[in-house]
Amino acid sequence: MKLLVLNGPNLNMLGIREPGIYGNGDYKSLVKYIKESAKEVGVTVDVKQSNYEGELVTLIQKARLRYDGIIINAGAYTHTSIAILDALKASGLLTVEVHISNVKEREDFRQISYISLYAEKVIMGKGFLGYKEAVNYFAERS
Numbered sequence: 001m002k003l004l005v006l007n008g009p010n011l012n013m014l015g016i017r018e019p020g021i022y023g024n025g026d027y028k029s030l031v032k033y034i035k036e037s038a039k040e041v042g043v044t045v046d047v048k049q050s051n052y053e054g055e056l057v058t059l060i061q062k063a064r065l066r067y068d069g070i071i072i073n074a075g076a077y078t079h080t081s082i083a084i085l086d087a088l089k090a091s092g093l094l095t096v097e098v099h100i101s102n103v104k105e106r107e108d109f110r111q112i113s114y115i116s117l118y119a120e121k122v123i124m125g126k127g128f129l130g131y132k133e134a135v136n137y138f139a140e141r142s
Helices: 027-040 053-063 075-079 084-093 129-141
Strands: 001-008 045-050 069-074 094-099 121-124
Touching: 001 027, 001 053, 027 045, 027 094, 027 129, 053 084, 069 084, 069 129, 094 129, 121 129
Parallel strands: 001 045, 001 069, 069 094, 094 121
Antiparallel strands: none
């Protein structure tokens, strides 16, 4: 099984941006954690991050023929991007939405998730562990 893990805007700033919400681990540590978690269950992952909506859309579109599923933390685009939702739908790939923080306990504008309209599963508020849970979800389905 091969998964694409997509991280949206500002996730490259982990460890710097609001550590009280996102923790002290940096983005490099997150990528290492995801790859180690995948290896433990025999899953291959490619981890990508972009601050650009169009780039995320293009990565999702290209994933259709290359991957078995997508794990996505679209960051702020979760709450604004119909384009990312449409790309996920077009891909037809099983998708799990992940958020490091519990967005349901945050600002009103974060209460809408366009990604959730397509994602089979949503994991939030578990920090880095949420990514491991998502990888394990895919591994258990295969």
